[in-house]
Amino acid sequence: MNRFVLGTAATAFLAGTLLSAVAPAQEREARGREIAEAACAPCHSIAKQGTSPVAAAPAFRTLGQKYPVEDLEEALAEGILVGHPAMPQVRMSPEDVGAFLAWLKTIQVAK
Numbered sequence: 001m002n003r004f005v006l007g008t009a010a011t012a013f014l015a016g017t018l019l020s021a022v023a024p025a026q027e028r029e030a031r032g033r034e035i036a037e038a039a040c041a042p043c044h045s046i047a048k049q050g051t052s053p054v055a056a057a058p059a060f061r062t063l064g065q066k067y068p069v070e071d072l073e074e075a076l077a078e079g080i081l082v083g084h085p086a087m088p089q090v091r092m093s094p095e096d097v098g099a100f101l102a103w104l105k106t107i108q109v110a111k
Contacts, residue, residue: 029103031099032099032103032104033046035099036104044057045059045060046107047061048061048107060104061108064108065109069101070101072101076092079092
């Protein structure tokens, strides 16, 4: 084979590999958003703009200003338990925790 054919084949392989990695990441983030919409949106703003439906509930886009969002992993895996009775306990599978955090990172805004 000549160099052109090998170079073209290598480029096509790398492009295919990169594209196949993007699709699962997008699917994972979409799953994370679904979780947020179902479990969190009644109280928290889950968008890049706007206020939370419940004034005392922080907008998720600002969580990264207080601490790394990865720090939520253990709490999400164990089921979020908080000190106020209005917040339901949320339980997620390890896959859902990963998806939720992947999505949460996409909406963070800088200070």
